[in-house]
Amino acid sequence: MYPRLYVARELLREDGVIFISIDDNEVSQLKLLCDEVFGEENFISQMSIVNNIAGRSDSKDIAIAHEYALVYQKTDIYTSLGITLNEKQLLEYRFEDIHGKYRKQGLRKRGSNSRREDRPNMYYPIYFNENTKEISLDKKLKNDIEILPRLSNGDDGCWRWGKDTLLNKIEFLEVGFVKKREEYDLNEKVYLNQNGNTKRTKLKSYLFDSKYTSDTATKILGEILPNKIFTSPKSLHMIKDFLINSTKDNDTILDFFAGSGTTAHAVMALNAEDGGNRKFITVQIPEKTDNKSEAYKAGYKTIFDITKVRIEKASEQLQDKSGFKIFETTPMFEGYLDDLEELNAKTTLFKGSELSTDELETLLTTWKVHDGMKLHEPLVAMDLGGYVAYGSSNTLYFMDKGFNVEALKAFVAKLDDDETFEPSKLVLFGYNFDSKHQREFKEALNNYTNKKSIELDMVVRY
Template identity: 35%
Template sequence: MSENDKLDLSSPDLVNENFEKLAELFPNCVTESAEGKAIDFDLLKQELSHAVVEGNKERYRLEWPGKKEAIVTANLPTNKTLRPIRGDSVDFDNTENIYIEGDNLEVLKLLQESYLGKVKMIYIDPPYNTGKDFVYKDNFAKDSQEELVDSGQKDEYNQRLVSNPETSGRYHSDWLSMMYPRLKLARNLLTQDGLIFISIDDNEQHNLRRLCDDVFGENNKLGIITNINNPKGRSDDKFIATAHEYIIVYGKASDYTTVYGFEPDTKITKRYNKEDINGKKFREIDLRKTGDADKRSDRPDMFYYFYALEENPNDLIVSKEKANQPNRIEIIPLKDDNSDGRWRWGFQTAKENLDSLYAKFMPTRKIWGVFEKDYLDGRPPVKATSSWTHKDVNSERGSEQMIELGFDKETFSRPKPLGTLRRVMEIGIMPKEKSIVLDFFSGSAGICQAMFELVASGKRDLSFIAVQLPENTPKDSIAREEGFDNITDIARERIKRSAKKIKEETGADIDYGFRVYRLDDSNMEDVYYKPQEYAQDKLDLFADNVKSGRTSDDLLAQVMLDWGLPLSLKIEQVKVEGKKVFKVAENSLFACFDDGIDEAFAKAIAEEQPLRIVFKDSGFKDDTAKTNVKQLLKQLSPETEMKVI
């Protein structure tokens, strides 16, 4: 028996029926409130009146239930930290690439000091809010266990992914509340000339544009790219088969932003089919203006005379007025009907660029013309258009590229094709410009593979920061059969496999490594942050502020974040007076978390003249040693700033 065959055994819900009738008559009056879908009665009154109805003051801005809470969420501090996982990393001490496992909202908060204004480009492929995917539920006001129960997640990572079906009363609002704080924090990380690219489909494209206007400013919208990723169209669409998605592009400050372009492909390079005496390839372009406004009367100042030697067409003289040159051929811009036309260049430009011009007899017209040598070398990049029909952005390529790395087609659903990821980096970052690329919805880490390819080709000088929640793979999935318990397992393996493949194919000597960090609670005991909440007789339990089980690597990462140092800085480990010392970026930071720090150690360290040095508060030999170490550093290395944790 189907559900439709069962008796309802309840009276009709008249309120709901009335709501649906009003929604059918006045769909523009349906809105979302804190309680779910609702009717905007002020707007409904206006629909039923011929005069302006007084109500709430109108304003142009994006509002939704939960916006104020989203603003608060972005501004709330966090006591969490990032713990390095050397065992999952590749070339940890030397690589500049960062892979972070954890909730991207809290990760973005932790990166605020170290990467403020340092990220050149951000690309994200967030949940599209199709009704079948998930959004993050950010509610830090609740007890953590209550949050786990509410979200239906009870794993060690305290995941906050919840389903957001179309039937939800706050379908759009929940998605906006999830995106707003992340975009707000991400904007802070961009350089002044930085850009953000966001993939999205029709479900939230309109809201995302307004949200980005709110966060980045409407005047910083650089464009919207229609990405034709499925030329055949989706067969399961009810009315029109969707063949595209969008890439929304904003800059942090459009006055400073430069959007680069693509290197010319074979369709363009094959036009450069001529060579000069030095073997340099060029194409010839008629200097005569064609098309609209091509008459002499349209721009009289762009009508002038060339004089060429028939035996040497490269020898040209240019003159504003008709000149007496009996040994030369006079050339003027004649239209097809032999009336006077005009040139594309002004006289001064032609005079300054005579070396790139030459004369040529045109047999079909039986007249001489002047042509520009447009050289392939030094040619400006091809400006990206607002419609991408390139074959390498086809979504099918994403799965094929995973298969090429030895994964099953079903290991990861709908990975972005590398062509799309390469192209956003090509137009977002200038060649040879050392830059950081951030993706905080990094999925299978396609951005990392695409970046390796670009760097190996010599076209860009990049490092990445990729962030991904370690969302569990389904229990009976192909991914689980392959040994991948969560998405980050897949991603880390993809980075390793793609690095190996690219190195074998290109032989390029680049940075193929990556440092893995995992979001976790602070390394410090709670009393470190809130000592006033503990009675004096309890404080002896916390003689060491550091939590049990935390390593020197853990402490170093937290110190670097707190001191605003990038996690990508080179780290060396050395022994000084028998104690392990971390040297970050040569002498930028020294850190020693061993016990027994004394005056002899201070004297040895002072010889290195570090800019900063940090110890455990409980790491000194005794209170006298702590005082003496501080004084010795002041005397022997006055530029050194000392801190304790």
């Protein structure tokens, strides 16, 4: 775990956050590792998620009903955004005025430190006129009614706001009559939509709802894949709540343990709901499924096979048109000389000139990452007098056979005439360039001064 946690920390943005799902058996050790990697000061919460309301029958003494999620921030500039209100919470917003739906929240302080002596500066009179409905800090008319913060037992309490805050927010106050005490009290109008944003609530450290259970997660997975293909998938709703709480529309989400593909599914589902453009990267080793399992019998030979199909099916179900790419790490071609700087008579060559189109594309993808490009960043095919090269903003790759004088002339012409074409590095696949063409290319670059005065570096790779 330590190497992955370290890599995770390096990959996180400064305002990033990580959620790590774990069970009873490993949570203590994981907490120690995370404290070391992320720092104790960046610990946010050890969440408990009830994923089996009835409790697991295989537990010896106590029926385990929950799992954990450790939450760490990269730095203290991380900001929690809160989660969407549930149906019960939305019902509280049953009042409405010209500003929209709202709920009432008492202005009097509740709970601890709610007595007058606890916060004496928060004990002061507020005045209300029954005829004009005006609320103020000053008694303006003789019949203005004085309202003071009273505890439920009649003792003096205190307000939640000081006088300055009250003056700034006085338009959001309304008066209510408390029949039990035969006196007026004040409520704040808390609007469902403020400044164009819908009200949210804090993500709690304890998640208890049937939507978070393994049964619900299995049911959701069963809607797109055969039942019992994957045991104990993660809750789609749990991951969505993590995303809602911690990501903005264009953020990238990385999952080191893709499993059944819940994270990718959650990202696509949330984008479909709120129009976001979040992107996901999910990592899954090709772990083999048990040859006696339902997954194996259904043709899923590895966990990755399940991950891939779920992402495809969920994408179809959600009508997600953004698509996704699959990259696989594989051993390099037998005999590939990845650290070769120059050839000599004793060098044993692999058959690079016999690579298929797909194999050349694999090699090209490897090289572009080596040269600092992103995996998903596309290379642009460029026609050079019938020869096709592949370029990024500053690197041009010559992978195929058939490079000739006409291609060289076309390259030089494009370099001079195309204002947007400014490569600084040329990479040749040595097996498809004989020594004559390599020499001609090198001499042309040395002897020709392009109009843009760009210094070109030519590299031959084998």
